Amino acid sequence: MREIELALNQTQKIRLQRALEKLQCLCSKSKSNASVTVADAIPVNYEDGILKGHGTSELDGEVIATVCGVVERVNKLVYVRSLRSRYKPETGDILVGRVVEVAQKRWRVEIHSNQDAVLMLSSITLPDGIQRRRTPVDELNMRNIFEENDVISAEVRNLQHDGTWQLHARSDKYGKLERGQLITVPSYLVKRRKQHFHQLDQYGVLLILGCNGYVWVGELIEAKDVMEVDDVKESEQTNANISGYTSVEVKEQSQTPLETRQNICRIANAVRVLSILGFNITIEVIVEIFNLSTSLNLDIHEMLGAEFCVTVAEKEADRRNTLRG
Known part of the structure; x- marks a missing residue:
């Protein structure tokens, strides 16, 4: 979607600025220790044997944030999640994508990320609803299921060895959107x-x-x-x-x-x-x-x-x- 520029008059600018300042104040009070900017120190306990992840660096014995974002902690791993960045898939994510290519036994799906994802023919529910092995006839009829420019919903399955994310749509709630x-x-x-x-x-x-x-x-x-x-x-x-x-x-x-x-x-x-x-x-x-x-x-x-x-x-x-x- 194209960004829409609002033509605000002076009164509307003041009202919007007050509302945003109020929201920022409420956010800072609720997450005072979570948000960091570049060069902010991240409080850690070195006795726990922490691991420095993305968006962090060590300087003068302190862990410093190298990007603006929110501090995340997963067990011993400490990293900074950037607020404004391209989408990075994770297993189990619910996606809406657009089919860009029908290939051999697979569809290539654009998912608003750095690279396209792959939806295998074996990872969908066929129109007959019967669980069976995919035959050459099913492969020939792939365009009857999804074709180029179709909008579909799917779930992220896993990351393949070549770095491509694989999707699946084996539930009735997934599939073509019209x-x-x-x-x-x-x-x-x-x-x-x-x-x-x-x-x-x-x-x-x-x-x-x-x-x-x-x-x-x-x-x-x-x-x-x-x-x-x-x-x-x-x-x-x-x-x-x-x-x-x-x-x-x-x-x-x-x-x-x-x-x-x-x-x-x-x-x-x-x-x-x-x-x-x-x-x-x-x-x-x-x-x-x-x-x-x-x-x-x-x-x-x-x-x-x-x-x-x-x-x-x-x-x-x-x-x-x-x-x-």
Whole structure:
């Protein structure tokens, strides 16, 4: 997504500056020892036999930070996690990616990282749903499953010996994504959580917060039983053969309702507002921004205006202050 520059007047600049200063004050109080800048000393206990990791160096008997970020400690390892950096996959991450190439027994997927990932034919669930060995016929039909420019959801499986990350999509919740919008945000704004798939039933929207900074906002399609789908297809084919053409009702059922499309656009703009302001993207804040825009009777395009962005910053500062209190 292209960065949107806000045209703020003098009053809006003052309001936004006050809200950001309030947020910075709350953040510094809660994480006073976690954030470091270049040349800051990191308190460690040498008796524990610590290991210096990325973003650290030793100077005059002290561990010094060489990058700006957050101090992380894993057992004896001490390192600094950079806040603004390209996405680095980790095993178990939920991703949203785009297929860029169909190769032999694999798809190459762009995941907003330094290099593309690989999704093997053996690491997906076939349309028939039967667990079996992949045959040459399955390899010939790979484009019927995923083709170039398809948007998919998957999970990081492991790191191969050649340095390529391998994905898998063996669950029903993974696979091809349609009828929605793909939004690109900085990956550091999406924190790793237990749940990255969010079904907003009240809006008819499926929201996927990819750890790689790709956010999918699309129509929530209910999963149907395979036998039920086959019966529907057979009845539709029978009706088409009788009438000679596909009915208008069948075509309307295959389209996304207008209200759902509006909800998709409104939630997508809520994600864009959080990206513009540099706030962490969570489902709770997205729903609050959605409700705020509807309570103010704003059109969808007005959500990207300067006044609404300033209002969101003020509301977020009040919300964090309330949670802290």
